[in-house]
Structures are given as structure tokens and as C-alpha cells.
Amino acid sequence: MTLMLTPNYPLAKYTWLGVGGNADYFGIVDTFIELKEFLKTNKQPIILLGAGSNILIRDGGIEGVVLKLGKEFQKINVQGDTLICGAGTRLSQIAKVALENELSGFEFMADIPGTLGGGLFSNAGAFGRSIKDCLVEMRTLSFDGQEKKYTDFSNWGYRHNPLSNMIFTGAVLKASGKEKKAQIQSVMDDYHMRRKATQPQGVRTAGSTFKNPVGQSAGFLLEKSGLKGYKENGAEMSSVHANFLINRGASGNQLEDFVLWVQQQVLAKQGVYLEMEIQCLGRR
Ligand SMILES: Cc1cc2nc3c(=O)[nH]c(=O)nc-3n(C[C@H](O)[C@H](O)[C@H](O)COP(=O)(O)OP(=O)(O)OC[C@H]3O[C@@H](n4cnc5c(N)ncnc54)[C@H](O)[C@@H]3O)c2cc1C
Secondary structure, eight states, X not given: OOOOOEEEEEOGGGSSSOOOOXXXXXXXXXXXXXXXXXXXXXXXXXXXXSSSSSEEEOTTOEEEEEEEEOGGGGOEEEETTEEEEETTSBHHHHHHHHHHTXXXXXXXXXXXXXXXXXXXXXXXXXXXXXXXXXXXXEEEEOTTSOEEEEOOOTTOBTTBOSOOSSEEEEEEEEOSEEOOHHHHXXXXXXXXXXXXXXXXXXXXXXXXXXXXXXXXXXXXXXXXXTOTTOEETTEEEOSSSTTEEEESSOOHHHHHHHHHHHHHHHHHHHSOOOOBOSEEESOO
């Protein structure tokens, strides 16, 4: 099968913030072979799109090809205490399969609304655990179609994966142990309640806007700068959790301008440069 690309494809619907222009070309790639074949001949820049829960696409859209990982990349194969997962798998699905198999250590993934690919990109995590803590092997393809596997994750850190400029195709994840279903479920329920109590619900957001600086909380610094609940032109820093950017009708460029202004405010008032956690992609 040859990968079919659609020109001038609207991307906003694929993102949690619901903004952004069109991709020059867009395709959903269903098999590993299809992807490899495409990479051998492709000459255009490529951007991978997961669940769009950590990106802000600018109004001018994305140059080149935007790819989403389809069917074959959404499978989970359980082998003992390891899960072999395609990078298009939802993190919530990994947590669900782990629960069904009484494997613990994946509870933190249950409410992170991204895919494994997006999670690998940022070493997503919550409640003191991150993807790195479960990783045994990461499977990748270079943009010219070369396969490579990684097994050393010692230099990964908080929201940091040092490997970039490649396609994450899958990973082997290992449970931290065996537990009764009810125990795993109760940990998930606890995490879920804690999120509900501290994070905005049912809004257009991309999760944490900025990374926490070492030993500090981005949310607290934003709050101290008077930005909790601050809004302008349809962009808002949540009144529930100051580090959550909410879109109430802004465009991609307006959201980015707002976030950059917020970043400047914190620098001026607290002397701390907040590094973006959200990925801003595309042309202005
Ligand atoms: C309500 C809410 C709560 C959240 N809570 C958390 C949380 O607790 N912890 C946390 O860490 N994050 C959290 N996030 C942010 C987000 O869900 C995670 O960062 C998630 O891992 C992003 O995955 P995604 O599939 O949506 O990636 P996308 O947003 O689609 O992409 C993010 C980046 O990853 C790249 N990428 C995606 N797939 C691949 C691939 N296969 N190969 C190479 N690069 C790829 C993209 O090009 C992009 O640069 C939250 C977001 C929301 C909206």
C-alpha cells in the first residue's frame, strides 16, 4: 500500500487547543512497511502528530507532511510483565491494558490524554513517575527510513527526552510489579480525583504550558505574578490551575503571543525564565 497524502489539510480539529492552519500534506500511516517505503522517497519535512494534546499550531499551518500513526501503531502486545506498544497507542489504553493484566506502574498514564509517541517526545509523566521509568526499549525510524532501537535512558529527565529529530514507532514497557486489579484501580481513582480537584475540566487546553523550573512550581510563579485567571483576546491562564492555558476563541498566533507575553511577565516580576512545555509548531 502506498501512503495517500491529502493536500492543504486542516489540522485544528486534531488538536486539543483547536487552533492552527493547514498542513501542506496530511496522511494517516497504517503500517510500518508503508511508513518505511514513504520515508525512502520523501523529500519534504515531516512532523508527527499524536493526539495533539501538547501542541499549539500557528495560523500559517505546517510546511511539508504531517503524519499520524494509524492501525498497526495502535496495538499493544502483552508478554509477561512487559507491554510492547505501538507509538500511536493512547497512554490511557496502555494503563487500561495494564490494569486488565494486573500489571502496576502504569497508573499515572490513565489520564494523560496523549499517545505513546507524544509521551516519548516529552517523557510525559505525573504523580512522580514518567515514561522513562517504564521504558525497556524504544523503537525509532530516522526520516530516511533507518530503524534504530534504544535501551539506555539514563540521560532522560523531567519532560526531557534527549533524542529528537526521529520518528518514535513503538516501545517495550515494563511493569513495576504485579498487583490486584482493585489496588491498581484505587491508585488510578485517587490520581483521577486529584486531577479533578486541581485542574480545569472540559476546556480547550494543552495541559501544562510551562515546565516547572528546578525546585519551583510554574503554577505558583504564574500565580505570584498575578496571572492566575488572567485573560486577553480569548486566551486565558486558568483560574483553577495557573499553568493551564485555555483557549476561549483565540487563534493559534494569538495564543502563542499571549503565552510569550505571560513568559515575559514572569521573567520581569520573578526573575525566572519559564521554559515552554507546549510545542508551538508551524508558520505564523
Ligand atoms: C488535560 C490535559 C492534561 C495533561 N496532563 C499531562 C500530565 O499529567 N503529564 C504530562 O506529561 N503531560 C500532560 N499533558 C500533555 C500531553 O497530554 C502529553 O505531553 C502527551 O504525552 C502528548 O502526547 P500527544 O500524542 O498528544 O502528542 P502531540 O501533542 O500530538 O505532540 C507532541 C509532540 O510530540 C511529537 N510526536 C508525537 N508523536 C510522535 C512520534 N510518534 N514520533 C516523534 N514525535 C512525535 C509531536 O511532533 C510534537 O512535537 C496533558 C494535556 C492535557 C490536554
